Amino acid sequence: MKVSFYTLGCKVNQYESQSLSELLYKFGYETVGKDENADIYIINSCTVTAESDRKTRQAVRRFKRNNPDSVVVLTGCMPQAYPDDAEKLFQADIVIGNKSNGDLPEILEEYFRNKKRLVLTSQHEKGEAFASCSVSSFDERTRAYVKIQDGCNRFCSYCIIPVARGRVRSKPLCELKAELEQLSASGYKEIVLVGINLSAYGQDLDESFCDAVELACSVEGIERVRLGSLEPDHLTGDVIERLSKCKKLCPQFHISLQSGCDNTLKRMNRHYSVDEYRALCKNLRACFEDCTLTTDVMVGFCGESEKDFEDSLRFVKDIGFEKVHVFPYSVRVGTKAEKMDGHLPKAIKEKRTSIMIDECEKIRQYFLRSQIGKTVCVLFESREKDGMLLGYTANYTPVKAHGSTELSGKFANVKITDTDEDCCIGEIES
Numbered sequence: 001m002k003v004s005f006y007t008l009g010c011k012v013n014q015y016e017s018q019s020l021s022e023l024l025y026k027f028g029y030e031t032v033g034k035d036e037n038a039d040i041y042i043i044n045s046c047t048v049t050a051e052s053d054r055k056t057r058q059a060v061r062r063f064k065r066n067n068p069d070s071v072v073v074l075t076g077c078m079p080q081a082y083p084d085d086a087e088k089l090f091q092a093d094i095v096i097g098n099k100s101n102g103d104l105p106e107i108l109e110e111y112f113r114n115k116k117r118l119v120l121t122s123q124h125e126k127g128e129a130f131a132s133c134s135v136s137s138f139d140e141r142t143r144a145y146v147k148i149q150d151g152c153n154r155f156c157s158y159c160i161i162p163v164a165r166g167r168v169r170s171k172p173l174c175e176l177k178a179e180l181e182q183l184s185a186s187g188y189k190e191i192v193l194v195g196i197n198l199s200a201y202g203q204d205l206d207e208s209f210c211d212a213v214e215l216a217c218s219v220e221g222i223e224r225v226r227l228g229s230l231e232p233d234h235l236t237g238d239v240i241e242r243l244s245k246c247k248k249l250c251p252q253f254h255i256s257l258q259s260g261c262d263n264t265l266k267r268m269n270r271h272y273s274v275d276e277y278r279a280l281c282k283n284l285r286a287c288f289e290d291c292t293l294t295t296d297v298m299v300g301f302c303g304e305s306e307k308d309f310e311d312s313l314r315f316v317k318d319i320g321f322e323k324v325h326v327f328p329y330s331v332r333v334g335t336k337a338e339k340m341d342g343h344l345p346k347a348i349k350e351k352r353t354s355i356m357i358d359e360c361e362k363i364r365q366y367f368l369r370s371q372i373g374k375t376v377c378v379l380f381e382s383r384e385k386d387g388m389l390l391g392y393t394a395n396y397t398p399v400k401a402h403g404s405t406e407l408s409g410k411f412a413n414v415k416i417t418d419t420d421e422d423c424c425i426g427e428i429e430s
């Protein structure tokens with residue numbers, strides 16, 4: 001039978017779709033591309049914002065409408081966090097949460113045996129073990145995401161993820177080693193370690209986040225190790241010093257800020273102050289050459305006054321992040337913030353979002369232009385519509401250059417000569 005995946009959300013979700021595809025392959029299912037007809041459509045959903053829920057509902061209806069004789073499976077974070085809402089999506093023939101992904105082969109078998117709609121959304125439990133999973137390839141990509149951690153114990157007041165993902169759980173190092181060696185044997189030169197709260201890795205094991213990074217950097221054939229999103233307060237001075245000794249570690253850190261205002265951070269139940277965050281950025285830039293810092297910033301959170309927003313904007317500009325993902329606050333049912341006072345009108349959220357995006361974009365353009373004249377090492381990965389090759393440097397600067405397709409998946413030195421919209425342009429040096 002043919003299976004097709006439609007994946008929403010984060011790198012962990014993308015990894016889980018790949019891992020699920022490889023699991024189903026062992027049971028005789030063939031994964032086909034999104035434009036091909038399939039017998040089963042699996043929607044791996046996200047629920048981080050109201051918009052992701054809307055996209056999930058839309059996808060379930062669209063896939064069933066366009067493929068009435070196929071089976072539509074809804075899984076992922078939306079049914080896990082909101083099982084009652086998911087059950088009402090009758091266009092989905094099977095509804096499971098991310099907790100049950102590993103049982104999908106048996107669930108499909110039961111469905112085809114009884115031809116009856118199945119809704120199986122059991123909640124995450126305390127003490128639950130990390131669900132073993134691995135990938136041996138990652139679509140046609142040059143870099144492979146590797147999930148090493150799941151869950152979160154934080155309960156930031158605006159976030160539904162701890163409900164959707166359960167408590168912190170980590171992949172044992174021995175499983176990680178085998179997976180990385182397999183990916184290296186498959187020719188992957190760059191891997192990205194990902195998790196729901198990545199830097200909380202090992203809190204449930206006698207192993208630490210640094211152990212996992214050092215292990216990844218020790219695998220032969222893997223030449224770059226990149227990190228997914230990190231929480232600031234896990235990155236202590238000792239952790240940074242240890243990471244700085246990992247030569248293959250990419251000097252690009254995505255450290256979730258959320259707000260540059262202490263009042264707002266308190267209401268968000270975030271565990272650091274803006275001064276601590278600033279000191280962290282200074283330390284990373286001191287310990288890693290050519291270091292780039294990227295982040296997530298939320299605007300329009302409950303009770304965010306005009307002055308709070310101005311403070312946050314000033315802080316973000318001060319740090320000078322190379323890239324910022326800006327989000328308007330989205331109310332999540334079941335979170336502490338849902339019941340808070342001071343929810344702001346949509347118009348104010350939109351206005352602050354566009355102001356923050358404009359200012360961050362100016363800093364981004366300034367950073368890209370500052371690369372002109374440099375020669376950088378690029379891992380090329382695809383050919384763009386304009387016929388140029390696209391790749392990334394170790395600090396995740398996107399670079400385009402004219403060159404042969406044979407360079408895809410390979411490193412080359414590029415002299416940066418110009419920039420365009422969101423990347424640098426250069427000439428490949430022989």
Ligand code: SF4
Nearest residue numbers: 152154155156159161
């Ligand atoms: S750290 Fe906070 S924002 Fe991140 S997943 Fe956990 S609860 Fe959500």
